[in-house]
Amino acid sequence: xxxxxxxxxxxxxxxxxxxxxxxxxxxxxxxxxxxxxxxxxxxxxxxxxxxxxxxxxxxxxxxxxxxxxxxxxxxxxxxxxxxxxxxxxxxxxxxxxxxxxxxxxxxxxxxxxxxxxxxxxxxxxxxxxxxxxxxxxxxxxxxxxxxxxxxxxxxxxxxxxxxxxxxxxxxxxxxxxxxxxxxxxxxxxxxxxxxxxxxxxxxxxxxxxxxxxxxxxxxxxxxxxxxxxxxxxxxxxxxxxxxxxxxxxxxxxxxxxxxxxxxxxxxxx
Ligand code: FE
Numbered sequence: 001x002x003x004x005x006x007x008x009x010x011x012x013x014x015x016x017x018x019x020x021x022x023x024x025x026x027x028x029x030x031x032x033x034x035x036x037x038x039x040x041x042x043x044x045x046x047x048x049x050x051x052x053x054x055x056x057x058x059x060x061x062x063x064x065x066x067x068x069x070x071x072x073x074x075x076x077x078x079x080x081x082x083x084x085x086x087x088x089x090x091x092x093x094x095x096x097x098x099x100x101x102x103x104x105x106x107x108x109x110x111x112x113x114x115x116x117x118x119x120x121x122x123x124x125x126x127x128x129x130x131x132x133x134x135x136x137x138x139x140x141x142x143x144x145x146x147x148x149x150x151x152x153x154x155x156x157x158x159x160x161x162x163x164x165x166x167x168x169x170x171x172x173x174x175x176x177x178x179x180x181x182x183x184x185x186x187x188x189x190x191x192x193x194x195x196x197x198x199x200x201x202x203x204x205x206x207x208x209x210x211x212x213x214x215x216x217x218x219x220x221x222x223x224x225x226x227x228x229x230x231x232x233x234x235x236x237x238x239x240x241x242x243x244x245x246x247x248x249x250x251x252x253x254x255x256x257x258x259x260x261x262x263x264x265x266x267x268x269x
Pocket of ligand 1: 065066067140148235247
């Protein structure tokens with residue numbers, strides 16, 4: 001497959017100041033198909049307006065993980081725009097349309113977005129990689145000069161260390177990394193930068209040092225966790241509508257084409 005010029009991929013970084021969360025809009029400029037990564041429920045109107053103004057059709061919402069600090073807009077976006085909810089295979093989200101294992105992915109026009117499972121912050125974390133555009137969306141697995149906490153949601157510092165070293169730092173050095181949050185106004189980093197300067201996970205650190213650092217963190221219980229996690233396991237929908245069945249596997253295959261979507265039949269559909 002030849003390299004696709006970056007200009008063919010529309011990219012917008014979106015911000016929720018309340019929780020310092022980044023959402024990302026990616027779209028193929030030719031086919032006008034779009035995905036939203038980690039959409040926030042409070043910004044449903046903003047994001048649907050932007051899609052409409054740019055004349056884009058939302059085909060998927062992609063979650064990097066089950067968030068503890070905000071509620072996803074994925075369920076409401078599916079209701080409104082008929083997009084499909086895509087999560088990692090290990091998230092436990094009840095009403096997702098696709099639960100993708102590592103190495104599978106979704107097609108976005110001329111682009112392929114690969115799921116790389118990067119557990120450790122939570123057991124279901126996924127880093128979404130668009131190799132053709134040199135972009136990766138790391139969620140909370142790797143933050144700019146930091147990483148997500150590992151003290152709840154099946155967090156596991158040893159798994160996180162290995163996920164970052166084996167599945168993020170193995171991307172080309174110039175890959176631009178976009179995290180799910182930044183609390184200091186930074187918006188993007190690169191693999192090379194984090195290898196060199198990340199004080200927790202940089203190449204100068206050993207696994208044992210990382211475990212020590214994470215074990216010594218004294219972090220407050222997240223304010224919205226008790227509301228956000230159960231809601232996100234239902235894609236942000238109320239319990240009644242979350243039980244409504246999504247499209248059947250046969251319908252998804254017919255709609256997407258088997259070559260377009262790697263369906264995981266065991267989970268999430
Ligand atoms: Fe998180």
